[in-house]
Amino acid sequence: MTDFHPQVKQLLDGELTLADLAPELRAEGEEALRLLAAVDREPVTLPGTLGARVLAELRRRAEAPGFWRRLRLRPWTLVPAFAAGAALALLLSPPAPTRAPAAVTVRFVLFAPEAQQVALAGTFNQWDPAATPLVRTGAPGVWTATLTLPAGQHQYAFVVDGARWVADPGAPAVDDGFGRRNSVLSL
């Protein structure tokens, strides 16, 4: 039998003192307190270089083959988009490395809670509204597509339900010459 008596467990929990225990439990209580006395509460200090190592690891991954960049969706930037029902594309990456990559992975995000389907059309897919559909994310109303695009300038728009073309309010836009605004992404 190795289980501690329930009252001894209360002693270990700090709810009773040794003096509260019945005399026949004192020895077991003392054994329990010896156990607690062996707890090592010495602080542990990690090297001050840890921050530099973490950043080095983040940089290493950011410059990994394929130029995959860590993409981040910033929920608070979606708040104005929520009100407008508009779209935004996020290019999220660590600060530029020492040399420019040949390609950059970009996540496009559209907040369109009423939409049944959303696509991306732009210079990178010959403005084909069927070529690059966005998918719903776990967040209600949020659609995303992730593309790896060559460095350079691209124009694009979101196509909602196959008919409504929506420029990205979070990106600069230019007139397409036909009365619409195209968003501009410079990589």
Add this chain to the structure above:
Amino acid sequence: MSGREGATDGQVVRAVLAGDTERYAELVTRYRDRYARYAARMLGSADEAEDAVQDAFVRAYDQLAQCRDPDKFVGWFFLILRNRCFAERRRSKDVAPLEAAGAVAAPERPEVPVEMAERRRALQHALLELTPEQREVFVLKHVEGLSYGEIAERLGTSVPSLKMRMHRAYDRLREQLRDRAP
């Protein structure tokens, strides 16, 4: 006080997410030691704790956009570190039995009497034989000094379930220490 030194966690998190990656080091510096002892006791050594904390910071960076309340970064970070510690113990348990690995590090501290150092080592070894859930509640209460209520809040569980876990831990520790007694 400079603006950076006085920046809240939320301000730093937002700056990082906006592309100022280098500022992530501020969060690492601020919190690298806060849970180092927790990790060391959960994993059995300061070296493993260092790896776990570093890895947890990298994972936290990866998932930073999912930190719902950037001003509560540190509580969120703790849960990532916790998952890392749980996964590591389960993995290493599968790979190499503790006895064979001699995994319990016992840093030399001249100020600690030999007998106490030996008892600490035995207890730490016994702790590693608990389930991670049992070990965690023991570490949070008896190493970190949190109350059951504080632990329940941090882990999102109830005090009665924590007590049940802890009381099983006491019994298993007693059994382990008796088995190891000369």
